[in-house]
Amino acid sequence: MNVLLADSFAERGARERAQGLLDPQTYRELLGPFERVSSPYLAAQSVVPQSDDGVVVARGTLGGVRACVIATDGRFLGGSIGEIGGAKIAGALELSRRDAERGAPTRTVLALDTGGIRLQEANLGILAVSEISDAIVALRELVPVVALIAGRVGVYGGLSLSTALCSQIIVSEGARIGLNGPDVVETESGIEELDSSDRPLIWRVMGGRRRYDQGFATDFVDDDVGAIREAVLHAFERPRELGPLVAPPFPNPRLERNEFLRAMGIEP
Amino acid sequence: MSERSRGSIWFERLAAGGTRVAGLPPSVQVADGALEGVPVRWIAVVPDPNGRFERARNGEMGIDEGFGVAQAVAGTPRDRAVVAIVDVPGQAFGIREEAIGLQRALAAPTYAYARVRRDGAPVAALVVGKAISGAFLAHGLQAGWIGALNDGGIEVHVMSEPAVARVTRMDRGDLARVALEVPATARDIATFSTFGAIDRLFDVVDPCDPTESEFARVSEALAAALRDPRLARRNPRDRLDTPAAVRTRALSRRVREALEAQWDD
Numbered sequence: 001m002n003v004l005l006a007d008s009f010a011e012r013g014a015r016e017r018a019q020g021l022l023d024p025q026t027y028r029e030l031l032g033p034f035e036r037v038s039s040p041y042l043a044a045q046s047v048v049p050q051s052d053d054g055v056v057v058a059r060g061t062l063g064g065v066r067a068c069v070i071a072t073d074g075r076f077l078g079g080s081i082g083e084i085g086g087a088k089i090a091g092a093l094e095l096s097r098r099d100a101e102r103g104a105p106t107r108t109v110l111a112l113d114t115g116g117i118r119l120q121e122a123n124l125g126i127l128a129v130s131e132i133s134d135a136i137v138a139l140r141e142l143v144p145v146v147a148l149i150a151g152r153v154g155v156y157g158g159l160s161l162s163t164a165l166c167s168q169i170i171v172s173e174g175a176r177i178g179l180n181g182p183d184v185v186e187t188e189s190g191i192e193e194l195d196s197s198d199r200p201l202i203w204r205v206m207g208g209r210r211r212y213d214q215g216f217a218t219d220f221v222d223d224d225v226g227a228i229r230e231a232v233l234h235a236f237e238r239p240r241e242l243g244p245l246v247a248p249p250f251p252n253p254r255l256e257r258n259e260f261l262r263a264m265g266i267e268p
Numbered sequence: 269m270s271e272r273s274r275g276s277i278w279f280e281r282l283a284a285g286g287t288r289v290a291g292l293p294p295s296v297q298v299a300d301g302a303l304e305g306v307p308v309r310w311i312a313v314v315p316d317p318n319g320r321f322e323r324a325r326n327g328e329m330g331i332d333e334g335f336g337v338a339q340a341v342a343g344t345p346r347d348r349a350v351v352a353i354v355d356v357p358g359q360a361f362g363i364r365e366e367a368i369g370l371q372r373a374l375a376a377p378t379y380a381y382a383r384v385r386r387d388g389a390p391v392a393a394l395v396v397g398k399a400i401s402g403a404f405l406a407h408g409l410q411a412g413w414i415g416a417l418n419d420g421g422i423e424v425h426v427m428s429e430p431a432v433a434r435v436t437r438m439d440r441g442d443l444a445r446v447a448l449e450v451p452a453t454a455r456d457i458a459t460f461s462t463f464g465a466i467d468r469l470f471d472v473v474d475p476c477d478p479t480e481s482e483f484a485r486v487s488e489a490l491a492a493a494l495r496d497p498r499l500a501r502r503n504p505r506d507r508l509d510t511p512a513a514v515r516t517r518a519l520s521r522r523v524r525e526a527l528e529a530q531w532d533d
Contacts, residue, residue: 030527030530084523087523090520123452130405141386161374
C-alpha cells in the first residue's frame, strides 16, 4: 500500500467501515452474515439477496466506551432499507436507548450509505423507517446520536429524514444528502428541473461540503478512516450544536430556476 | 380550484366549528376544535394551486408544508390532542427544494409529532387519501393511532405507480402479480392494514362525501382512541405487538430478539 495515500473510508464495505471506527480488536458483529438472515422478498422479484441484508450492526468500544456502529452497505441494492435491515437499525437504536436509561450509555453511530427505502419491500421499509426515526428522537433525549455520511451514495429517501433527526452529523466531500436522488427528481419533474448526469451541479446542490456550509452538519471530514474516526470520537466527547429544524432563509421560490440557484449561491 | 381534495373535505368536516390557526401557508390547514368533548388540533395538508413552490402545488409535502406542519404540531397547546388528516400524494420533486434542504423540511414535522407524543400528547392520524413515501413518514406515521378509510382511492407506497413502473421496468400487470406474492409492494389500504399499523378501517361509500352515519362512526372511533390513556404511551415500535404484525412482521420481531440476545457479551 502506498503510505502517501489516505485510507479511504468510502472505498471500504460496510463491515470494514465499522471495523475502522471501533477501537482496534473490539469489533463484534451481531446477527452477522453466517446467521444468514436474508430477505425472503427478493427472489420473487429476480433479485439475489445478501446474507446480512446490507446492514451491519457491530458492538465494540469507541474511545474505550461501549459502542454500537450501524453501517449500511451502499453496494447492495444501493444501500436500500428493507424489512431486515430496517429492523436491525431500529432494534440497535432501541437497545442503545435501553442502555442509556440504565445509566450505561452506548455510543451509537449511524454510518449511512443509502439511496432510501427498498422498492422491493416498499411498505415494510416505510414502517421500519418510521420506527428508526422515533428511536433516534427517543435516544437523543439521553445521549448524542451520531450520523456519519461518508459513503459513495450518501443518504437519500426516508433515512435522510432520520439523519436530520440525529444530534450530530458528520459529512465528507464525496457524500451527498438529499430527500430525492437526482434520478428521481429527473424522472418525476423532467431533465430541465435536474439533469441527473450533471455530477458537478449535483454536488453543488447536495454535496457534503454544501450541506456543511449550510449548517446542516456538525463536522466536515476528509475521506480518511483515521480522520473520520477522530471526528466520531470528537462528536461524543465535544458535541457541537446543530441548528434547530426550522426553515432557513431562502430566495423567492418563484424566481426562474437558474436565478433561484444563483441567489442560493449555486452556479447552475 | 375545480375539485376539493379529500384532505380538505375531511378537514372541513372534522374541524367544523373550530378556530383556525393563523400564520401558516395556505397549504397547511390547522384548526383547534373539539371532538366529542376532546380538545383537538386538526392538521391537514391541502393543494394550493398558487403556492410559491411550483413542485408542491398538488398537496405534496414541500418546504412550506414540512416546516408549516412542524410549527403547527410543536405549537399545540398542552392538553390538546393532535390529529393529522392524511392525503399526501408524495414529497415535492424539485431542485429548489433539494437546494434548500427538503430532508430537513420533512424531518421537522417527523420530530415534532414524535416529540409531542413522547411528551404525553395523544397523537392520531386519519388516512383519507394518498399516503406516499416521505410525505407519510412526515405527516401521519409518527402517530400512536392510525385510522384509514377502507377505500380503493387510498394508496400507500414509497413511490408513485408510474415511477415504480419506470424504475423496475415492469408494467401494471407485472406489478400487480408481484404485489400478490410480496404484499409489502401492494398499494391498497386493505393490504397495508395487514402489517399492523392501521388500527381501524372505516367503510365509506363516497370518501369525498361521507354520510352522517359514516362520519359519526369515524368521529366516535377517533374520539375513543384519543381518550384512551394508553395512546399517549404508544410509539411506532409498539405496532409490532399487534396481532396482525405478529403474523406479517415476524422477521422484524425476530431480528430484534436476536439483537437483544447478542447485545451484551
